[in-house]
Amino acid sequence: MSKIERVGITIEKELLPAFDALIAAEGYTNRSKAICDLIRERLSQKQLSQSSAYAVAGVFLIYDHHETKLSQKLVGLQHNHLLEVIASTHVHLDHHNCLEVIMLRGKVMDIEKLGNNITSLKGVKLSRMNMMAIEA
Amino acid sequence: MSKIERVGITIEKELLPAFDALIAAEGYTNRSKAICDLIRERLSQKQLSQSSAYAVAGVFLIYDHHETKLSQKLVGLQHNHLLEVIASTHVHLDHHNCLEVIMLRGKVMDIEKLGNNITSLKGVKLSRMNMMAIEA
Amino acid sequence: MSKIERVGITIEKELLPAFDALIAAEGYTNRSKAICDLIRERLSQKQLSQSSAYAVAGVFLIYDHHETKLSQKLVGLQHNHLLEVIASTHVHLDHHNCLEVIMLRGKVMDIEKLGNNITSLKGVKLSRMNMMAIEA
Amino acid sequence: MSKIERVGITIEKELLPAFDALIAAEGYTNRSKAICDLIRERLSQKQLSQSSAYAVAGVFLIYDHHETKLSQKLVGLQHNHLLEVIASTHVHLDHHNCLEVIMLRGKVMDIEKLGNNITSLKGVKLSRMNMMAIEA
Secondary structure: OOOEEEEEEEEEOOHHHHHHHHHHHOOOOOHHHHHHHHHHHHHHHHHHOOOOOEEEEEEEEEEEOOOOOHHHHHHHOOOOOOOEEEEEEEEEOOOOEEEEEEEEEEEHHHHHHHHHHOOOOOOEEEEEEEEEEOOO | OOOEEEEEEEEEOOHHHHHHHHHHHOOOOOHHHHHHHHHHHHHHHHHHOOOOOEEEEEEEEEEEOOOOOHHHHHHHOOOOOOOEEEEEEEEEOOOOEEEEEEEEEEEHHHHHHHHHHOOOOOOEEEEEEEEEEOOO | OOOEEEEEEEEEOOHHHHHHHHHHHOOOOOHHHHHHHHHHHHHHHHHHOOOOOEEEEEEEEEEEOOOOOHHHHHHHOOOOOOOEEEEEEEEEOOOOEEEEEEEEEEEHHHHHHHHHHOOOOOOEEEEEEEEEEOOO | OOOEEEEEEEEEOOHHHHHHHHHHHOOOOOHHHHHHHHHHHHHHHHHHOOOOOEEEEEEEEEEEOOOOOHHHHHHHOOOOOOOEEEEEEEEEOOOOEEEEEEEEEEEHHHHHHHHHHOOOOOOEEEEEEEEEEOOO
């Protein structure tokens, strides 16, 4: 559990009711958590802009179910073993398509390099990748 | 000038120094302005998710300099005159390419419809579009 | 395996070598697969812009490890059981943080509604969500 | 006018009618132009990922109309005159707000550095920035 500090901020008067309405609609019961979340998100984005920062990534693939061992092939794309596969989950979507989610940990630059090579793999139809900065 | 209100928030202790360092690096001299900017950005994004909200848009185009009257063609794509062109600026980039920036005002849904049709225009090579929510 | 068709396209002469270099660097051995991937991606994006289309989503969360049963809480946010949880994977990142990836299937609008409510949950520190269009 | 080349590609049979329908809805009269646009967009994105590549940028600001000389302040943020302002356009949106669009040319890394500092300027309420890669 993190220690908590109380700070005062000045805010334009018309922003507050609009923000309070928005966060209430999103299920927040607490304005401070909503502001902390904005700050945390901004810090995470900044960290991701540094190529040597550490991040976890979720690689999300739809591919032809005839292809196999995609996780290994993906990691094989990284010759120097710079990325650590934390976990992967495989789901059968329908007759033709599988969904695979691979969670990785490594430096932003190595994750991005991997991301650029995913869709080229035989059988891969669509891919998405997310990164979130973490402490090393 | 907006009226200003003072509010207190609780924030995790380790977030503050990291946030203060980030905003100082971006030129902020004032933590409250940085937090207000995060809130304003979030409100704007929310408003843009509503298709009947009003927005201003900036359409950025690179196109072949042999093509002319793109602003008119673009607006012509909107048969019912649902968008108002506020201003447009035309720049010669090089022998082959012009840059045109067109500022529009209208409903999000009408701006998006236009955005989907821009690149199909003869001579257009690349396009980008931005929206920012405004009060109607 | 999909049936394949051969089509001819005309392309600006200077685009081809640049595109061939880019896709080779990304590991493609086949220009047609690279073009099909661009087309597939574009079709998927278009489909996702329709709120009643079907999609699979990957929700990525970092949260405080003291919080439990996030998958259930997340789905509980959707009172009408409009989303189907396909699978979820839980990973311990460090003393303070867990990573959870939840794969969902449903309509774009229901997934987006869920996405807007995730970060408000107690203990959630960061979240990302991806969608990929699929056939219903 | 660019020289044109004819190439053959193989494409999954079910992708073609879906792609043709999508591009027709977007106003394309020509499948080859639609495919060239996808290729050009991909090349541009790739080029923008290289921090020393050249780009044009459109900076799009909403700010309090009491603030003046924003273009100069913005460029002043770049002490070493690494960016060239091509043009700027100023529009009065309403009693409180102005819209300013500033077109710049320079290296990706210098444009990004500027982009990170824009919102910190006094009076700036919202900002967006677009880049499109160009030949130097």
